[in-house]
Amino acid sequence: MPKDMMNLPVIGRAASVRPETVNLEARTVEVVWTTGAVVQRARWEGWDDRIEYDEELLVTPEAMRLERLNAGGPFLDSHRSWGLESVLGAVVPGSVRVADGKGYATIQLTGAADAADRVARILDGTVRNVSVGYLVHSYEITRKQGEREHWRAVDWEPMEISAVAIPADPGAQTRAAGATPEPLFPCAVIRRVAEIAAPAAAKEALMPNPNPAADDQNAARNNAEQLQERAAPGGQAPGAPEATPPAAGQEAEAIAQRAVAVERERVSTIGDLCRRHGLEGEFMSGLIARGVSVAAAREQILDHIAERDPLQGRAHEPARPRDDGSASAGYRAAVENALQHRAQPGVALTDAGRDFRGMTLMEIARQALERSGVSTRGMSKMEVAAAALGQRSVGYHTSGDFPTVLANLGNRTLRDAYDATPRTFIAWARRASLSDFRPTTRVQISNAPKLEKVLEGAEFQYGTFGEASTQYALATYGKVISFSRQMLINDDLGAFTRVAASFGARASQLEADLVYAILLNNGVMSDGTALFHANHGNLGTAAAIDEGSLTAAYTAYAKQTDIDGTAIDVSPEFILVPPGQRALEARKLLTATTPSTTSQVNTYAGRLSVVEERRLLPPTGAAPWFLAASNSMLDTVEYAYLDGNEGVFTETRNGFEVDGVEVKARLDFAASAIDHRGLYKNAGV
Known part of the structure; x- marks a missing residue:
């Protein structure tokens, strides 16, 4: 598809406050900052006409650059980005999430005196409208005859969220104040040229023709006509000259040439795929004549192979193959x-x-x-x-x-490397199995109600349980590795086993990344409060690991209450530390010694198990440390696999895209914080 570059300013869209999420005490509120809905916009490109198009934002983690916003993006007053007095707050780091095609974020409003009146209006519900400013790094543009162009943002980045009196007009762009021009940013524009050509010409271009030169000329003419029509709908733009502008003619010629090249590549690729699998003749001609894309052709070729050979050359092998005695x-x-x-x-x-x-x-x-x-x-x-x-x-x-x-060797090597890679979270987190990929609800039930004295002849009273819940779901991660004919001839077994071992280790590392990200990102729990928060009573005053800070942590555990408000008996069992100073402090304090005086006694010796984890070491600043209760005593973090697919799972088949054997490594895994009461954080010094 043709790709061009253009410069665009920051663009604005209407968003909304979720009034039920307002927390007056903490001065926080949650907003829905995007729904990705299709909106009508306008652009000006040098003609006298006002050209309208439909813009759609692709709301998926892959299409969105969320790092800037999720690191504490600004919350502004009416998109004013030129003065500190316009900052009304910031996005709570780690609170940005994408669910059900919508983007959510929690806003922490400032307590500064010069913004008090505006913050008060947001908290009391007077100001309910917000707007998001974003950059688009890449559009995919399609156009059908008689319809507006559809601009699909496939790579975009939210920059800031603003409180506004009236939501931004979807047809307008965010504008700077005064006469200061807006900064422009590069944006890749990818046009689907197959939809620019006339339908009849496109069909003819897909049919085998003894005179390809004539087809190329026809395609060029059709593309040029379509470009002229797009530039001047109805035949001519008001005030435009009678003849097509030279620049438009040159662009039409370039588009025509690219369209012909794309079509030739499609026909050639489909032909090669069909010939490789003995599917020449009517089947191959039909794919080409119907204008089937290469991706769709691959699927239809696989289906056709399955009809002729139900096994499709596939050989399923378990991770640990068994000897059947044959x-x-x-x-x-x-x-x-x-x-x-x-x-x-x-x-x-x-x-x-x-x-x-x-x-x-x-x-x-x-x-x-x-x-x-x-x-x-x-x-x-x-x-x-x-x-x-x-x-x-x-x-x-x-x-x-x-x-x-080969498949068994790859499976065994991959699985051995997976098992050998350390996963320190296994010591303190709880393992579970899920039967499917639907969101799973974990219910936290309070302790049994307090027993009460029953007088002689009196009735026993019924008690009740309090409960709360957390939801999470499995996700699938995977890669395919292959052993080709060239590797076989070159006797390159080492390359195959090294890659298999590397994938096994990566799968194990991915699990640890996901589990420890829960502690580091400090996400919002089901009660609307961050996992580690003063309201949860599990966030200590920043300190090194010493007798005083551990005493404060044990005291915090002792003050924890159940869902129904009654006191509970829970204490830490693990101390989670990064390598370096924190690990040194923990091991010194927890090691039993023979002191000469009472002041030298390690009062916490042997009371906690040290879990040293590199992922807890920050790139800069103080290293934090954490405490975790035994998961048999209280819920902390739970990690889960798909039932029957614990750990990395492998499948094999004879290669389709590669002449060889393909081994697919798949991991179905999820992790979530279930209850804050068993976890404690100290930011360290």
Whole structure:
């Protein structure tokens, strides 16, 4: 698709305050700062006409640059960004979230005297309108005959949120005050050229034609006509000259050339995919003639292969393959052992695996084919590799021993690396299994009600339970790695096993990243208050780890109450520290010693288990430390896998895009803070 650059200012959109979220004591309020709805806008591009278009914001984490806003973006008075007196507050760091196609954020309003009147109007509900200012870094533009252009922001960045008297006109842009010009920022504009050409010409361009030069000329003329119509709807813009401006003609010619190049690439790619899998003839011609995109063609090719071969060359292998006692299973186990010993010399060779010691991958592949009844006499290395990997290009399509051996080796290497990578959160967080990907509600139920004395002959009284809840859902993470014919011929087993081991380690690291992000990001709990907050009684005064700060922490635990307000018995069991000074302080204070005086006694010796975690070390500033209760005593953080898919899970198939074996590593995982009462934070000094 053609890509151009243009300069745009900060753009504004209406947003809304959620009045039910106003917290007068904390001076906070939640806003819905985007819904991504389609709005009509106007632009001026040098013609006399006012050109209108529809703008849509893609509201997904992938399309939105949320770092600036989520780090404490400003909350302004009417988009005034040129003076500190216009700052009414800031976005609470870590409170920005995207859910159900909407963007939410919590605003912390300032307590400054010069802003008191405006802040009071927001808190009492008099000012309910807000507006978000944002930059668009990339638009995808489509246009259909007789309709306005559709500008879809696929890469955009919220810059600030403002309290306003009247929400911004969707057709206007945020403007600076006075005569000061607005700063402009580069924006990539990607036009879908396939929709610029006339429908009839597009269909003809998709059909095989003995005279492609004539097709190119027709496409160029159609694109030029469409460009002129877009520039001057109805034939001519008011005040425009009779002839098409030279610049428009040049742009039309460029668009025509790009359209022809895109179409040629589509036809060539679809042809290559079909020929690779023996699908020439009517099927291939139909895909090309119907104008099917390359992405859609891939799906239809896969479906067609499935109709002809229900197995599609797929061989599902569990993470820990089992030996079923058959001759093939024994052979595969022996080859796997020899290859694993070659990649990891620490793995002991079995008696059966010793038979394959020193053999190259090509020698093993040729033997595997001969075992399955395929004669390799007269076959080149490339043909042997393709046949061993089950490729159709040489007439073989099997799920034989060799692809299974490679798949099992990749699975085993990946899983071993996953298990070997440290995950310190396992010590203090609680593990769970979820049966599906729907949001799961975790209900916190209070302790049983207090027992009361029952007089003789009197009735027993009914008690009640208080409860609160937290919701979270599983997400899927994954990558695909492949072993190609070239790697087989080059005997490059090490590259395959190193990548598999790296993916296994990355999966384990991802779990730890997600769990410790809960402590570091300090997100908002179901009660509308941050996880670590004075209102929760679990945020200490910044201090090093010493007798005084630990005493204050234990006191805070002792003051915790249940959901119904009754006191509870809970104390910390783990101290979570980053490497460096905090870890040194913790180990010194918790280590039993033989003191010579009472002042040298380590009063907390042996009372806490130290969990040292690198992710808690900040890039700058003081290093924080945390306490966590035993998860058997009280809910803290819960992490979960999909039921039956605990840890990293692998699937394999004969390659479709790659001539070889593909191994897909998948992790279904989620983590969430369930209850604040078992956790405590000190920001450190």
